[in-house]
Amino acid sequence: xxxxxxxxxxxxxxxxxxxxxxxxxxxxxxxxxxxxxxxxxxxxxxxxxxxxxxxxxxxxxxxxxxxxxxxxxxxxxxxxxxxxxxxxxxxxxxxxxxxxxxxxxxxxxxxxxxxxxxxxxxxxxxxxxxxxxxxxxxxxxxxxxxxxxxxxxxxxxxxxxxxxxxxxxxxxxxxxxxxxxxxxxxxxxxxxxxx
Amino acid sequence: xxxxxxxxxxxxxxxxxxxxxxxxxxxxxxxxxxxxxxxxxxxxxxxxxxxxxxxxxxxxxxxxxxxxxxxxxxxxxxxxxxxxxxxxxxxxxxxxxxxxxxxxxxxxxxxxxxxxxxxxxxxxxxxxxxxxxxxxxxxxxxxxxxxxxxxxxxxxxxxxxxxxxxxxxxxxxxxxxxxxxxxxxxxxxxxxxxxxxxxxxxxxxxxxxxxxxxxxxxxxxxxxxxxxxxxxxxxxxxxxxxxxxxxxxxxxxxxxxxxxxxxxxxxxxxxxxxxxxxxxxxxxxxxxxxxxxxxxxxxxxxxxxxxxxxxxxxxxxxxxxxxxxxxxxxxxxxxxxxxxxxxxxxxxxxxxxxxxxxxxxxxxxxxxxxxxxxxxxxxxxxxxxxxxxxxxxxxxxxxxxxxxxxxxxxxxxxxxxxxxxxxxxxxxxxxxxxxxxxxxxxxxxxxxxxxxxxxxxxxxxxxxxxxxxxxxxxxxxxxxxxxxxxxxxxxxxxxxxxxxxxxxxxxxxx
Numbered sequence: 001x002x003x004x005x006x007x008x009x010x011x012x013x014x015x016x017x018x019x020x021x022x023x024x025x026x027x028x029x030x031x032x033x034x035x036x037x038x039x040x041x042x043x044x045x046x047x048x049x050x051x052x053x054x055x056x057x058x059x060x061x062x063x064x065x066x067x068x069x070x071x072x073x074x075x076x077x078x079x080x081x082x083x084x085x086x087x088x089x090x091x092x093x094x095x096x097x098x099x100x101x102x103x104x105x106x107x108x109x110x111x112x113x114x115x116x117x118x119x120x121x122x123x124x125x126x127x128x129x130x131x132x133x134x135x136x137x138x139x140x141x142x143x144x145x146x147x148x149x150x151x152x153x154x155x156x157x158x159x160x161x162x163x164x165x166x167x168x169x170x171x172x173x174x175x176x177x178x179x180x181x182x183x184x185x186x187x188x189x190x191x192x193x194x195x
Numbered sequence: 196x197x198x199x200x201x202x203x204x205x206x207x208x209x210x211x212x213x214x215x216x217x218x219x220x221x222x223x224x225x226x227x228x229x230x231x232x233x234x235x236x237x238x239x240x241x242x243x244x245x246x247x248x249x250x251x252x253x254x255x256x257x258x259x260x261x262x263x264x265x266x267x268x269x270x271x272x273x274x275x276x277x278x279x280x281x282x283x284x285x286x287x288x289x290x291x292x293x294x295x296x297x298x299x300x301x302x303x304x305x306x307x308x309x310x311x312x313x314x315x316x317x318x319x320x321x322x323x324x325x326x327x328x329x330x331x332x333x334x335x336x337x338x339x340x341x342x343x344x345x346x347x348x349x350x351x352x353x354x355x356x357x358x359x360x361x362x363x364x365x366x367x368x369x370x371x372x373x374x375x376x377x378x379x380x381x382x383x384x385x386x387x388x389x390x391x392x393x394x395x396x397x398x399x400x401x402x403x404x405x406x407x408x409x410x411x412x413x414x415x416x417x418x419x420x421x422x423x424x425x426x427x428x429x430x431x432x433x434x435x436x437x438x439x440x441x442x443x444x445x446x447x448x449x450x451x452x453x454x455x456x457x458x459x460x461x462x463x464x465x466x467x468x469x470x471x472x473x474x475x476x477x478x479x480x481x482x483x484x485x486x487x488x489x490x491x492x493x494x495x496x497x498x499x500x501x502x503x504x505x506x507x508x509x510x511x512x513x514x515x516x517x518x519x520x521x522x523x524x525x526x527x528x529x530x531x532x533x534x535x536x537x538x539x540x541x542x543x544x545x546x547x548x549x550x551x552x553x554x555x556x557x558x559x560x561x562x563x564x565x566x567x568x569x570x571x572x573x574x575x576x577x578x579x580x581x582x583x584x585x586x587x588x589x590x591x592x593x594x595x596x597x598x599x600x601x602x603x604x605x606x607x608x609x610x611x612x613x614x615x616x617x618x619x620x621x622x623x624x625x626x627x628x629x630x631x632x633x634x635x636x637x638x639x640x641x642x643x644x645x646x647x648x649x650x651x652x653x654x655x656x657x658x659x660x661x662x663x664x665x666x667x668x669x670x671x672x673x674x675x676x677x678x679x680x681x682x683x684x685x686x687x688x689x690x691x692x693x694x695x696x697x698x699x700x701x702x703x704x705x
Contacts, residue, residue, distance in 0.1 A: 059613050061417045062438070063406065091419040092438055147421035148621065149282060150241030155430050156278060158248060158271050170430060 059147075062092030066189030068103035084144055085126040086153035086171045088178075093188045098178035100126030102189070105182055109191060125175040129153070208384040210392040216385060217306035222319045223329060223378065224299040224459070227354060229582065229641035230338055231292045233325075234351075236620035236639060237342035239548045240285040247547065248274045254540040272497060273541070275428050276531055281548035283433075284343060284524040286425035290435030291351075291517045293423065294462050296612075297416055297441055300403045301455040303593060308397040308446035309389055313593040316586040317687070321643045325555040329354070329378075334361065340641055341554040344545055345485065345532065348525040352486055354378070355463050355518040358477040379460040386453045395448030401593050403600065405443040411597055415604055416443050420613070428498060437514040461509050463517045475506025476522055488526035499530050550624040552638040561637065566629030570668040571637040574626065576644075577660045578619040583644040584653055584685070585611045591689045599691065607683040614678060622670070646687050654684045 068083065087099040094102070104121060111118045123131065132143045144152060155166035178185070208216050252270040255261060261269070303314040325340035338354070341347045353360070356377050406413045423435040441462050444455040479487045490502040507519035515523070528545070535544040553560075558579070561572035588607045592600045619639065626637040646653040661679055665672035684692040 059417075059420045059422075059609070061406075061414045063412070064414060088432065090421045090424055090434065091417050095419070095434055095438065096432060147424075148240055148617070149286060149421055149424045150426065152421075152432070154426075156244060156275055156428065158267075158274075166430075 060091070065089050065092050065094065065099075066102075067192060068099055068106065082132055082143060083126055084132070084153070085123070085128055085175060086144070086151075087126075088152065088174060094181075094185045096174070097181060097185055098125065098175050101175065101178050101182060102185060105186060106191070109186075125172070125179075208388040210388065213385070213388055213393070214306070214310040214312055216388075217302065217310055218315060220381065220385065221299065221302045221306060221314050221316070222323075223381075224295060224302050225316065225319050225586075226323055226327060226329070226338070227295045228292060228299070229323070229325075229340060229639075230327075230354075231288055231295065231351070232616075232620065233340035233639060233641060234343050234347055235285055235288045235292060236624070237550050237552050238281055238285040238288075239550060240282045242278070242281075242548060244274060244278060247277060250547075251541070254542070255538070258539045260539070269538075273535070273538075276534070277544070277547045279426070279428055280527055280531055283425040284528065286423050286433075286435045287520045287524050288343075290419070290423040291520060293418065293420070293436065294441060294517065297443065298459045298462070299589070300416070300443060301459055303589075304402040304444065304446045305385075305389075305452050305455055307400050307402055307593055308395075309393050309449075309452050311398060311400065313400070314590060316590040317583070320583050320586045321645060324642050325640070332378075339554045340556075340638070342545075342552045342638070343549050345525060345528055348521055348528065349486055351521040352478050352518060352525060355516070355521060356478045357475060357516070357518055360478040361480075378463060382456050382460050386456050389449050389452050389456075393449055393452070395450075395452070397447060401595055401597075401600070402445055403443055403592055404445045404597075412601065413443075413597070414609075415600070435520070440509060440514040461516070462514075473506035474504040476504060476519060478518075485529075486522070486525060488529050489522055491526055491530045499527060501526050550636040550638070551634075552624065553630060553633075553635045556635070556638050556640045558640055558642055560630050561628055561640075563628075563630070568626050568628045568637070570664065571623065571626035571628055573660060573664040573667050574619055574623045574671075575637065575640055577657070577664055578616065578623065578639040579642050579644040580646075580653075580657050580660055581611055581615050581619060582639075582641060583646065584657060584682070585616065587646070587653060587685055587687065588683065591685050591691070594689045595691075603683055603685070603691075606681065607685070610678060610682065615682075618674070652684060652686055652692070654682055657682070 083100045083103060085098070085100055088096050089099055089102070104126070108118065127135075129143050133139060133141055153167050153171050155163040155170065157163040157166050248270055251273050252266060255266045255270055255273075303316075306312060306314050325338070327338045328335050329338070336350065336353050338350055339347065341350075357379065359377060359380075403415045404410070404413055405416070418436040418438060418440050419434050424432050425435065426432055441458050444451055444458065446452045446455055476489060481487045491499045492502055493499045501523045503515065503519060503523075507515055507522075509516060532544045535541045556575075558572060558575055561567050561575050585608060588603050588611070592603055595603070623637040623639055627634050628637060629635075646656060649656050651659065658679055661671060665674075686692075
């Protein structure tokens with residue numbers, strides 16, 4: 001394991017850090033304010049390097065999709081990181097709902113159970129691809145992780161300006177619905193220690 | 196090219212030949228996987244929409260018969276026709292591949308439990324080559340590893356047909372006795388034999404089991420992945436499989452054996468005892484000797500939709516059976532093919548999103564000094580080896596207990612299916628070769644790969660091919676970091692050399 005991994009708290013996305021300065025850029029004031037994943041970038045199912053680095057939603061089982069970032073071991077993760085705001089769950093009763101919101105809800109559950117404080121995430125529904133590119137100093141890099149079915153945030157409109165507006169509206173709509181349905185999502189996904 | 200018969204089928208299913216018949220059923224299920232995968236990989240399911248629009252726009256403009264406004268509108272409509280159909284037909288095909296993997300495991304569980312003999316996947320992998328056919332099926336028909344087309348979808352409909360059919364393209368040359376007319380009827384014979392002669396309970400042997408309360412994690416099967424997702428014209432996602440559409444079944448007695456086999460029939464054909472009275476589409480032939488399509492309803496926006504019947508679905512759920520999924524892809528494809536044919540200046544509909552791949556390509560084609568391609572040959576060799584290794588890992592699961600099954604799936608089978616085979620199957624179309632003075636894109640040939648030809652362990656052989664491929668094409672040199680090295684190390688004797696970490700927080704020991 002690299003020295004970077006040994007010295008950082010590892011988490012799969014924005015708003016899922018448990019300490020001050022443990023977001024990607026190391027400039028956050030407290031838990032839950034981190035700007036991006038510290039987990040080693042990886043694109044897909046079972047390619048994570050460490051415990052807690054697997055994201056969720058793209059390839060895996062219904063049960064795995066209940067636990068983004070909660071894998072016990074290397075190679076156990078369900079999907080790639082970071083979790084963009086456009087990623088939705090592909091299987092199970094929560095199909096079509098936001099992965100990041102579920103990851104954040106899990107994070108808040110754990111903090112609440114331990115009576116620990118946390119702040120608001122920098123963005124309410126997780127990072128966009130543009131946000132991650134800007135933060136990491138990259139240009140046009142695809143951070144959406146694997147799959148062959150095409151972009152999860154897109155529109156077929158021919159007008160590129162309208163396409164961007166429609167794309168954002170669709171992702172926002174998915175996130176708003178997912179947020180409203182979160183109690184239902186959590187009811188079908190018991191925390192790991194309750195099984 | 197002559198066809199390769201997969202097996203010779205006995206006349207009846209009896210207690211004496213059940214072991215052979217179950218092995219033949221496993222062969223049949225396994226053979227569908229590379230057949231459907233070869234077609235899946237031929238589809239460019241997420242191409243650049245702006246380039247496609249520009250191409251269509253240019254073609255529509257060439258005739259000079261339309262004004263700009265009409266061309267803008269029609270090019271957009273046709274672009275959506277292509278993007279939505281290509282993605283949906285790919286998702287439907289992948290959704291069937293996933294369920295065929297389930298069927299393979301279910302039939303393996305039945306053989307393991309009822310016959311008390313482990314499934315032999317490696318010997319099937321050594322004889323399976325394309326073109327092939329389902330011997331014992333009446334009528335026999337040729338199965339190609341081929342790109343998506345109406346002809347290939349016709350073959351899929353024959354494989355999944357819920358009712359006996361007469362193939363109008365086949366002269367009845369068969370000399371052998373009639374054994375079965377559909378796969379479902381074959382399974383009916385097997386179920387009757389098990390019910391009459393093998394009540395159980397069966398002695399416990401390793402099987403791939405479904406998740407159960409109190410058991411350890413069993414991440415062996417998932418109905419959907421992001422590759423079964425497709426998007427409609429408004430880019431809203433749809434999922435090709437339902438959440439509850441079939442699951443692994445542990446086989447302990449005749450009742451559970453029949454339940455497992457029943458799943459296979461129901462998912463494939465949609466027709467079971469409960470459902471026989473419901474109206475259902477079947478394979479009927481038109482005067483052009485092609486299947487008669489479903490009724491297509493076109494709405495006010497010129498968007499076509501297939502009209503399903505009640506019996507096209509599985510018994511209890513909302514999921515379409517394999518036959519109905521392929522009939523939808525066929526019917527919509529036929530609609531679009533005619534639509535594009537009627538518009539001056541356009542190409543064949545399928546040519547916009549299907550790679551120019553030859554049917555039943557071979558390693559020899561790729562290695563041919565006259566027209567072959569070294570990198571393509573090595574990539575194909577890698578694909579064949581990875582596919583054989585997947586079979587070896589699945590077969591090994593039937594010799595090992597749950598903790599090792601878990602490791603094999605998490606570290607080996609999932610990664611190999613989602614990533615290693617997919618990457619090879621998709622990237623191989625970027626290579627070209629020439630055969631009979633025609634240029635083609637490469638495609639996986641799914642030819643037999645024998646690990647026994649080398650003294651190296653299978654994983655070492657795969658790494659050696661990858662190393663050679665990396666020298667021929669730098670794309671592969673640093674590809675995937677440690678994806679290949681982190682595969683489990685499984686021998687042809689099912690021995691496993693431990694090279695992956697223990698999994699904490701599970702009840703398993705290693």
